[in-house]
Amino acid sequence: MRTMKAPVLLVLVLTVWLNSGDCAPSSFSSSSSCSSPPSQWCSSLDSAVQCGVLKHCLESNFTRSRQTADPVAVALYYESLCPGCRMFLVNTLLPTWVLLHEIMTITLVPYGNAVEKPDGQKYTFECQHGEQECLGNMIETCLMNKTNAIQIIYCMESSYDVIKSAQSCLEIYNPDLKWDEVMSCVKGDEGNQLMHQNAMKTKALNPPHKYVPWITINGEHTEDLQDKAMTSLFTLVCSMYKGDKPAVCGGTQRVYKSYCHNE
Ligand SMILES: *[C@@H]1O[C@H](CO)[C@@H](O)[C@H](O)[C@H]1NC(C)=O
Numbered sequence: 001m002r003t004m005k006a007p008v009l010l011v012l013v014l015t016v017w018l019n020s021g022d023c024a025p026s027s028f029s030s031s032s033s034c035s036s037p038p039s040q041w042c043s044s045l046d047s048a049v050q051c052g053v054l055k056h057c058l059e060s061n062f063t064r065s066r067q068t069a070d071p072v073a074v075a076l077y078y079e080s081l082c083p084g085c086r087m088f089l090v091n092t093l094l095p096t097w098v099l100l101h102e103i104m105t106i107t108l109v110p111y112g113n114a115v116e117k118p119d120g121q122k123y124t125f126e127c128q129h130g131e132q133e134c135l136g137n138m139i140e141t142c143l144m145n146k147t148n149a150i151q152i153i154y155c156m157e158s159s160y161d162v163i164k165s166a167q168s169c170l171e172i173y174n175p176d177l178k179w180d181e182v183m184s185c186v187k188g189d190e191g192n193q194l195m196h197q198n199a200m201k202t203k204a205l206n207p208p209h210k211y212v213p214w215i216t217i218n219g220e221h222t223e224d225l226q227d228k229a230m231t232s233l234f235t236l237v238c239s240m241y242k243g244d245k246p247a248v249c250g251g252t253q254r255v256y257k258s259y260c261h262n263e
């Protein structure tokens with residue numbers, strides 16, 4: 001009995017911790033039949049029911065069907081170990097996306113100031129912060145190719161060690177995807193080609209990037225857009241969205257700075 005207790009407790013603590021992070025009511029994910037990660041709860045009627053979030057999903061599907069305009073496309077050109085990139089991704093991009101995912105899309109291109117050289121049919125890469133950064137860029141690239149990786153990348157970038165945390169982050173957010181499958185992409189031709197595509201996307205930037213994090217909004221980069229994105233992406237996305245604005249855009253307060261009070 002003793003040996004069983006610790007893991008069970010750990011799972012409970014983890015569940016409570018994950019839920020408290022976004023102020024979700026405790027009924028969320030309380031059902032043991034809910035096996036999918038939060039990003040997929042609304043993907044089908046069955047999983048919505050199993051995960052106890054049917055009402056939420058129907059409402060958010062309703063909001064989506066009301067949507068009249070194109071979402072605001074936010075792209076981030078970055079490097080996995082660049083401190084400014086990590087700060088923007090963790091403190092600004094993800095919190096904004098959590099609130100505004102119905103009116104924005106995110107594209108992540110991990111490459112930045114890396115340099116590629118052709119080597120036969122393949123490429124070799126040199127990264128600004130060394131080989132570990134190349135590895136981090138590659139893991140994130142392969143994850144994005146295999147799953148909806150935004151939360152896994154957030155988890156990695158907010159951890160003390162971006163690379164070492166990768167496997168646990170995957171296990172938390174997408175236990176169905178095997179780490180071995182990700183690593184065979186990382187080490188193989190597939191990852192090499194995907195990273196080459198990141199290099200080409202980065203080289204195609206107009207104007208060319210001068211630093212990272214480098215942000216484009218609807219494919220466009222200006223100093224003004226960059227500044228606004230860095231200081232308040234939330235306000236920028238709300239103001240650029242041309243359709244009916246979601247309620248969270250309403251006030252002047254940035255809602256994710258509010259508190260969860262104990263009653
Ligand atoms: C929400 O919409 C998607 C796409 O239109 C659909 O596949 C899904 O079943 C809907 N979910 C619910 C809970 O109605």
Ligand SMILES: *[C@@H]1O[C@H](CO)[C@@H](O)[C@H](O)[C@H]1NC(C)=O
Binds near residue numbers: 146190194
């Ligand atoms: C993953 O990469 C392969 C090429 O290796 C490509 O054909 C496929 O479209 C990519 N999938 C996604 C979701 O990016």
